[in-house]
Amino acid sequence: MELEPDARVAIIGGGPAGSLTAFFLLRLAREMGQALRVEIFEPRDFSLTGPPGCNMCGGVISESLMQKMATEGIPLPKEVLLDAIDSYVLHTDSGSVAIRPRSDEMRIASIFRGGGPAGAESQKPLPWLSFDRHLLELAKGAGARHIPRRVRRLAWDAEHRPLLFLQPERGAARGGEGELPGEGPYDLLVGCVGLNGSGVKLFDDLAFGYRPPPSDRAWIGELYMGHEEVHRRLGNAMHVFLLNIPRLKFAALTPKGHYATLIILGQDVDEALAEQVLRSPEMRELLPVGWQTPVRPCHCQPRINLGAPHRPFTDRVVLVGDCASSRLYKDGIGAAYRMAKACALTVMTRGVGAEDFRLGYWPACRHLDRDNLLGHLLFSMDGLMRHLPPFRKAMLAVVGDEQRNPEDPRRLGSALWDTFTGSATYIDIFRRAAHPLNMYRLAMAILRAVFLRSRA
Numbered sequence: 291m292e293l294e295p296d297a298r299v300a301i302i303g304g305g306p307a308g309s310l311t312a313f314f315l316l317r318l319a320r321e322m323g324q325a326l327r328v329e330i331f332e333p334r335d336f337s338l339t340g341p342p343g344c345n346m347c348g349g350v351i352s353e354s355l356m357q358k359m360a361t362e363g364i365p366l367p368k369e370v371l372l373d374a375i376d377s378y379v380l381h382t383d384s385g386s387v388a389i390r391p392r393s394d395e396m397r398i399a400s401i402f403r404g405g406g407p408a409g410a411e412s413q414k415p416l417p418w419l420s421f422d423r424h425l426l427e428l429a430k431g432a433g434a435r436h437i438p439r440r441v442r443r444l445a446w447d448a449e450h451r452p453l454l455f456l457q458p459e460r461g462a463a464r465g466g467e468g469e470l471p472g473e474g475p476y477d478l479l480v481g482c483v484g485l486n487g488s489g490v491k492l493f494d495d496l497a498f499g500y501r502p503p504p505s506d507r508a509w510i511g512e513l514y515m516g517h518e519e520v521h522r523r524l525g526n527a528m529h530v531f532l533l534n535i536p537r538l539k540f541a542a543l544t545p546k547g548h549y550a551t552l553i554i555l556g557q558d559v560d561e562a563l564a565e566q567v568l569r570s571p572e573m574r575e576l577l578p579v580g581w582q583t584p585v586r587p588c589h590c591q592p593r594i595n596l597g598a599p600h601r602p603f604t605d606r607v608v609l610v611g612d613c614a615s616s617r618l619y620k621d622g623i624g625a626a627y628r629m630a631k632a633c634a635l636t637v638m639t640r641g642v643g644a645e646d647f648r649l650g651y652w653p654a655c656r657h658l659d660r661d662n663l664l665g666h667l668l669f670s671m672d673g674l675m676r677h678l679p680p681f682r683k684a685m686l687a688v689v690g691d692e693q694r695n696p697e698d699p700r701r702l703g704s705a706l707w708d709t710f711t712g713s714a715t716y717i718d719i720f721r722r723a724a725h726p727l728n729m730y731r732l733a734m735a736i737l738r739a740v741f742l743r744s745r746a
């Protein structure tokens with residue numbers, strides 16, 4: 291089912307997946323000499339501070355993704371990139387160790403997805419640019435039309451083409467009017483609605499068997515400390531906490547200009563768990579002396595993708611980004627980038643039928659989903675390490691030894707770095723972590739820790 295000449299494409303959602311899908315579609319269409327009309331429906335104004343302008347994310351991207359984007363003609367200006375992070379410190383209740391990656395390729399940078407944390411408007415003009423706004427402008431520059439409206443309902447027309455019904459503008463709603471007449475019909479509808487809010491429910495209207503991926507709540511807080519204090523306390527490092535707190539998987543504190551962004555991942559993360567992490571001695575050591583959690587810090591509890599979607603496509607409809615397949619616990623933006631490209635390539639070189647997506651786009655989703663299964667395994671091993679003190683001590687000892695020897699290939703340290711930053715796939719991390727020399731060193735360190743413990 292090929293796209294007709296001058297086809298009309300609707301993209302719901304102007305986050306990274308939506309803007310990048312539009313960009314790649316329009317670029318490929320231009321290269322193939324095909325006319326294409328792309329409309330992005332996105333109600334959020336990404337230049338606003340606080341929740342109205344923000345797509346709720348830790349805001350860490352890897353150097354390798356930035357380089358890949360730059361070679362694709364999507365350079366990120368320095369106003370978008372806040373801090374270059376060149377190392378991380380692993381904190382456990384048995385001590386901490388600083389880890390440097392093996393090469394500059396593995397550095398990461400921090401960004402704000404929207405206009406910045408609530409209250410940052412007092413710093414006007416803001417000393418940074420929104421990442422999502424930058425990508426949306428890029429898509430507009432490539433020829434996409436941005437329609438700043440929320441989509442409320444979907445339907446098929448008589449020829450089985452998708453129709454969109456928009457939420458009325460504020461004034462119209464007050465008058466008690468129903469929704470506006472349907473937009474479309476469209477030759478292709480791309481759903482890039484993420485997992486937060488009711489966007490994924492829209493696709494129930496089209497009844498093609500789509501089910502969103504499983505997800506859980508996480509916690510993100512922007513802790514204001516001021517630029518100097520952030521850099522004095524955190525340096526250019528991301529601080530990762532593997533603490534023995536029930537329901538916690540891991541927490542990370544990342545420097546971001548005047549702020550330190552705290553991300554908490556675990557099971558049903560709530561305010562009580564966030565408070566427990568903030569009060570842990572390991573975290574206290576990094577926060578300014580006497581630091582109190584502000585009564586209302588800019589924080590949110592977004593949903594994080596934990597698995598595979600069911601049937602994210604049908605004839606003339608496909609879902610991309612968090613609402614389909616993403617990377618487990620990291621690099622969601624990198625995953626959105628890769629899936630947007632796979633989707634655009636399928637549409638322009640195969641077509642927009644369910645069979646086209648099954649053959650062209652679905653293998654890319656399956657590849658990510660299978661890699662995430664290994665990710666689950668790695669995180670469960672990491673959980674084991676956290677709950678058993680000899681394992682924890684052994685891990686710190688091996689990573690510490692690796693760092694002290696400049697000739698060491700640093701397999702465990704680099705596997706941990708990639709686990710938290712998204713610079714490599716889980717299969718690659720698994721290969722390095724399971725290297726026989728690594729296993730031998732860990733086994734020896736565990737025996738030593740058990741022996742010392744029993745003597746004590």
Ligand SMILES: Cc1cc2nc3c(=O)[nH]c(=O)nc-3n(C[C@H](O)[C@H](O)[C@H](O)COP(=O)(O)OP(=O)(O)OC[C@H]3O[C@@H](n4cnc5c(N)ncnc54)[C@H](O)[C@@H]3O)c2cc1C
Pocket residue numbers: 302303304305306307308331332333334345346347348349350351439440441442482483484485486487488489490492508509510553554592593594595610611612613616620621622623624626
């Ligand atoms: C706690 C946490 C930390 C994370 N940290 C990182 C990180 O450090 N690095 C990283 O790479 N990834 C991170 N991620 C993942 C990353 O946030 C997502 O993978 C990424 O945002 C996915 O992009 P998307 O475009 O698919 O969805 P989103 O960014 O969620 O965008 C969806 C868009 O759709 C719009 N929308 C929804 N419904 C409608 C509608 N009905 N009509 C019109 N528009 C609609 C929304 O307004 C929104 O703009 C993190 C996620 C979580 C939960």
